[in-house]
Amino acid sequence: MSDQQNVYPVRDDFAANAWVDKTKYTAMYQQSMDDPEGFWAEQAKRLDWIKPPSNIKNTSFARDNVDIRWFEDGLLNVSANCLDRHLDKRGDQTAIIWEGDDPKDSKHITYRELYTRTNQLANALKELGVGKGDTVTLYMPMIPEAAMAMLACARIGAVHSVVFGGFSPDAVAQRVIGADSKLVITADESVRGGKHVPLKENVDAALTREGTDVCKNVLVVKRTGGEIDWNDGRDIWFDELVDQQSGECEAEPMGAEDPLFILYTSGSTGAPKGLKHTSGGYLLYAAMTHQYVFDYHEGEVYWCSADVGWVTGHSYIVYGPLANGATTLMFEGVPSYPTHGRLGEIVDKHKVNILYTAPTAVRALMAHGDNVMDSSKRDSLRLLGSVGEPINPEAWEWFYRVIGNEQCPIVDTWWQTETGGIMITPLPGATPLKPGSATTAFFGVKPALVDNEGHLLEGATEGNLVILDSWPGQARSIWGDHERFIQTYFSAYEGMYFTGDGCRRDEDGYYWITGRVDDVLNVSGHRMGTAEIESSLVAHSAVAEAAVVGFPHDIKGQGIYIYVTLGDGIEASDELKKELTQWVRKDIGPIASPDIIQWAPGLPKTRSGKIMRRILRKIAANECDGLGDTSTLADPSVVDELIEHRANQ
Ligand code: WTA
Numbered sequence: 078m079s080d081q082q083n084v085y086p087v088r089d090d091f092a093a094n095a096w097v098d099k100t101k102y103t104a105m106y107q108q109s110m111d112d113p114e115g116f117w118a119e120q121a122k123r124l125d126w127i128k129p130p131s132n133i134k135n136t137s138f139a140r141d142n143v144d145i146r147w148f149e150d151g152l153l154n155v156s157a158n159c160l161d162r163h164l165d166k167r168g169d170q171t172a173i174i175w176e177g178d179d180p181k182d183s184k185h186i187t188y189r190e191l192y193t194r195t196n197q198l199a200n201a202l203k204e205l206g207v208g209k210g211d212t213v214t215l216y217m218p219m220i221p222e223a224a225m226a227m228l229a230c231a232r233i234g235a236v237h238s239v240v241f242g243g244f245s246p247d248a249v250a251q252r253v254i255g256a257d258s259k260l261v262i263t264a265d266e267s268v269r270g271g272k273h274v275p276l277k278e279n280v281d282a283a284l285t286r287e288g289t290d291v292c293k294n295v296l297v298v299k300r301t302g303g304e305i306d307w308n309d310g311r312d313i314w315f316d317e318l319v320d321q322q323s324g325e326c327e328a329e330p331m332g333a334e335d336p337l338f339i340l341y342t343s344g345s346t347g348a349p350k351g352l353k354h355t356s357g358g359y360l361l362y363a364a365m366t367h368q369y370v371f372d373y374h375e376g377e378v379y380w381c382s383a384d385v386g387w388v389t390g391h392s393y394i395v396y397g398p399l400a401n402g403a404t405t406l407m408f409e410g411v412p413s414y415p416t417h418g419r420l421g422e423i424v425d426k427h428k429v430n431i432l433y434t435a436p437t438a439v440r441a442l443m444a445h446g447d448n449v450m451d452s453s454k455r456d457s458l459r460l461l462g463s464v465g466e467p468i469n470p471e472a473w474e475w476f477y478r479v480i481g482n483e484q485c486p487i488v489d490t491w492w493q494t495e496t497g498g499i500m501i502t503p504l505p506g507a508t509p510l511k512p513g514s515a516t517t518a519f520f521g522v523k524p525a526l527v528d529n530e531g532h533l534l535e536g537a538t539e540g541n542l543v544i545l546d547s548w549p550g551q552a553r554s555i556w557g558d559h560e561r562f563i564q565t566y567f568s569a570y571e572g573m574y575f576t577g578d579g580c581r582r583d584e585d586g587y588y589w590i591t592g593r594v595d596d597v598l599n600v601s602g603h604r605m606g607t608a609e610i611e612s613s614l615v616a617h618s619a620v621a622e623a624a625v626v627g628f629p630h631d632i633k634g635q636g637i638y639i640y641v642t643l644g645d646g647i648e649a650s651d652e653l654k655k656e657l658t659q660w661v662r663k664d665i666g667p668i669a670s671p672d673i674i675q676w677a678p679g680l681p682k683t684r685s686g687k688i689m690r691r692i693l694r695k696i697a698a699n700e701c702d703g704l705g706d707t708s709t710l711a712d713p714s715v716v717d718e719l720i721e722h723r724a725n726q
Contacts, residue, residue, distance in 0.1 A: 085471070085477075085510040091486060095372050097508020102507035108523040116521065117361075117549060121148055124361055124400070125162045127330045128152040136547035138270070138572050142562045146334050147358035154201075154328035155337055155360050159399035160192040161328065168192075171404045173588050174378065174427050175221050178268040178410035180419070183426070186221055190230075193324035194221075194314070195244070198229035200322035205294050205313075207260055209234030209329055212339065214258040214292075215385075216240045216249055216268030216276055219409040222298045222315065223385045224395050224492040226262045231337060234329040236614035238339040238351065241386025242267050242274060244666040246282035248349075254288045255351055256339050256556060262315070264298040265305050270414035270533075273297070277305040277570050280565045333357025339556045340388055342494040343606035344565055345577070345595035351556035352494055360400055362498040362550025366519060367397030370488055370571070371431050371460060371503050378457075380406035381433040387603075388494040389464055392550075393433060417445050421453030421480070432480070433462035433490075435470050437601040440632045443475045450479050460505055461487045465602025466634045467590050470504065473512035491515035491590050495566065497550030500524070501588050514587045523546045527584055531570035541594060542580040543573040592635075596690065598627040600635050603668050607690075608673075610637065613664040618658060619647045624680050627696035628673070636672035636696035640680060649676045674699070679715040681707070695721055 087484040092098045097105070109116040114133045121130060137144045144377040163170075168189040176183045186194075207213060213235050218225040224241075230237040240249055252259065263280045280295055295308070298315040337359055339351040367373060379398055384387035385407075398405035406427055411436075412420040424432060442449050461481050463473070468489055477487055486505040494497060500522045501515040502698030508516050518524050525533055526540030534540045543600040551574070555562040569575040579591040593599060596607040603660065607625040614623035630636035641657065643649060653672045661669050681689045695704050701720045707713050 080193075083474075083512055085486070085512075087509055088486070089263065089560060090559040091205055092506040095504070097372075097507050098230060098380060099507045105520055106518070109335070110523065111670055113521060113546070117147070119358075120365060121361055123364060124153060124357070125158050126151050128154045130333060130357065132545070138350065138547065138567055138574060140563065140571055143559070143567050144551050145547050145551055147547075149363075150418065151333040152330045153333065153357055153358050153360075154331055155356050155396070156195060156228040157225060157328040157626045158360060159228060159231075159396065160188065160195060163188045164192060165401045167402055170402070172399060173221050173224060174404060174406040176406060176408045176410075176423055176427065178414065180415065191225065192220075194319070195224060195225045195228045195232065196324050197319045197322040198225050199232040199326040201296075201318045202229055202233055202235060202260070203326070204318070204322070205296070205656060207233065207235050210236070210661055212236045212238055212256040212258045213257060213261075213495055214238050214249070214253050214261045216242060216244075216261060216263045216280060217298070217385070218242060218276065218300055219384060220264065220298065220300060221407065222264070224399075224407065226396055227338070227391070228384070228399075232328050234335065236336045236338060238341070239386050239391070240341070241384060241666075241668075242276060243386070245667050246279045247286070247664055248666055249279060249283035250286035250289050251348065252341055252351070253292050254284060254286075255341070258290050259291060260294050260296065261292055261718070262298075264300040266301040266303045266407060268301060270411040273301060273303060273536070275303075275305075276363055279628040281306055281308070296580075305608070317344060322578050323620055331356050333555070338391065340391065340494055342388075342548045343597060343604045345597050345606060346608050347606075349606070349609065350558070350561060351391045353554045353556050355553050358549030358551070359497050360396055362467060362548065363392040363397035364400035365552075366498040367403070368401055369501050369504055370490060370499050370630070371462060371518070373398070373401060373403055373431065373442045375402070376404075377430040378404050378406060378427055379433075379458075380408070380427070380429045381462075381705060382408055382412065382420070382438065383395055383433075383435070383464070383620070388497070392498050408586045415440065417442060417449045418452035418709060421450045422456050424455045424458060425453045428457040430457055431460045431462070432458060433464065434603040436463055436466040436468040437466065437473045437633055439463070439468070439476045439480070440634075443472060444632060445611050447479050455480060458482070458485050461485045462637070463487060463489045464492070466599045467592060468513060470512040489513075489515045491588070495552045496548070497552060500544070501590075511517035511587055514583070514589045516587050524588060525573070527570055527573070531573070537582055537584045539581040539591070541570075542578045542588070542590070543570055544576065545573055547574075552572065598625075598635050598637060600627070600630075600637060600668065601633045605637075605669055609665060610669055612658065613622055613661050613669075614639065616640065616664070617660050619643055619653060620657070621645075622680060623689065624677075624693055626694045628694070630672065631657050637669065638673045638674050638675070638724075639671045640677040640693060642677050642680060671690070675719070677719055679712060679718070681715050681719070683709055684711045686711075692716060693719075696723055
């Protein structure tokens with residue numbers, strides 16, 4: 078079997094020093110399946126509880142009663158777990174290493190410093206009238222203030238909603254309204270790859286949109302000193318307000334099921350949805366997976382290269398590592414600036430032991446050849462991790478050989494915004510690795526494959542990936558729309574959480590994620606709904622109809638391919654293509670930039686008017702021979718026309 082060709086056994090020296098070896102994995106996994114209550118009651122002790130929970134698991138996936146509660150009678154504070162409890166033992170240890178976009182900029186922040194600044198900020202939030210249950214939108218660069226803002230919200234029981242800094246003013250407005258945020262925290266500008274992004278200007282624009290008057294204040298970090306407009310009475314400089322505050326702010330006792338954050342993500346239909354994560358189960362799961370999956374040991378330097386605007390940044394830059402008292406590196410820039418050697422140079426500069434990154438970053442470096450890593454040694458590295466999309470075996474091997482010097486196991490971690498933490502993954506001291514496979518389930522996770530009718534499939538096979546029982550890190554709802562939560566995740570297959578991913582299981586029980594089976598794209602590890610991009614396009618006056626599909630892209634994994642039908646009398650031109658590209662970038666953000674636009678006089682539709690995306694995906698992928706049955710189309714000649722005029726890639 079081709080799967081079997083390259084198996085990387087667990088190295089003995091690694092297993093000997095790892096938190097979990099094969100024997101321990103088997104025993105712990107079995108216990109987590111046989112006695113979830115007992116297992117998670119024991120694990121919950123890793124957190125500091127104000128009142129320890131006695132009611133451990135109370136969860137139902139039943140379609141008519143989706144209700145997920147963990148540790149529900151426990152009280153705790155997430156920020157106290159990430160800060161206060163470390164002060165005695167490691168107050169002077171570095172909590173955050175910040176590496177700026179400019180290689181000359183970096184700083185170390187100790188746990189005590191992080192504690193004090195977070196407490197000051199928490200007091201500042203209170204002064205602005207933010208309290209328990211209020212929501213705060215963060216639209217920030219990758220600077221320590223972003224972590225402080227998340228923790229300060231957690232400290233006073235406010236709910237943060239982080240919006241990725243690459244989103245547009247409209248996307249910010251939509252999320253401010255959706256979360257009913259009375260405060261936005263931002264910076265004058267962010268800096269990435271030497272370029273400045275006008276965050277404050279975007280917030281100003283967002284807050285002119287109808288419905289955003291819920292937002293009363295904008296707290297602005299001075300990052301670059303670039304010129305910005307100022308709205309007296311609404312805008313406040315971060316440092317000016319925070320400097321005057323006391324460095325002590327009592328941590329609010331929170332119920333384990335009180336919300337910690339909202340994070341918006343794309344689905345197959347409608348506008349992005351705000352997933353609701355709660356306090357106790359989320360933190361426990363983030364911390365536990367961080368320790369075991371990355372085999373984190375005291376004193377190590379750990380770097381997750383994601384952005385805090387995504388769930389990976391939430392769980393594995395901020396909450397998991399800080400709950401474990403780790404040293405976590407936060408990088409403001411991009412791996413290709415000022416040169417393609419930057420990633421390795423950062424590893425050497427800060428003696429990084431564990432590096433967690435995305436396949437798209439690996440492929441982008443790989444495209445420059447092995448010499449791209451010549452400016453660094455990377456001999457501090459002990460473990461590598463991958464997340465966000467399937468990693469193709471070639472990229473896996475290159476990651477292993479060139480970046481990791483053949484010394485480091487790779488943990489390919491499968492999970493989602495909805496799952497809160499890593500679900501299917503190797504444990505580096507326990508699991509033999511197969512390049513391209515996320516391998517097996519983490520403790521307490523019960524994955525399964527089903528066919529389209531929801532029948533459970535056994536053995537080596539392929540199907541839709543579902544999870545059969547709840548785990549503590551799971552999102553509890555969609556903010557303000559529990560019905561949509563049920564519809565999206567629990568209606569396809571009764572009693573199961575549907576992930577939206579397709580997956581193969583091999584004869585060793587290893588899972589191989591094959592990608593989304595719904596209309597969600599994964600572009601450079603960023604999730605995007607085709608419906609969102611389509612609705613943006615049809616809002617343009619020249620567009621009568623649009624269909625968006627993904628196509629295989631060497632670096633990004635998937636690219637965005639758009640078929641556009643123009644309105645009557647509108648002339649197709651390259652200028653119009655450029656205009657539509659700008660339109661989508663402005664509407665959603667640069668991450669939604671179309672790769673290819675093809676003019677489509679008509680779209681393939683069934684007689685009932687449904688667009689047949691399967692066919693459009695095939696044409697985009699240049700697999701025009703295997704289109705399958707087109708006889709159900711209202712007008713089959715549309716397909717020939719599209720093939721004939723297929724855009725050059
Ligand atoms: C995909 C990111 C294959 C998958 C943490 C999932 C992966 C979606 C992997 C979630 C992986 C994530 N192998 N596919 N290791 N990790 N995915 O919500 O399609 O931004 O459903 O969370 O990314 O993306 P999200």
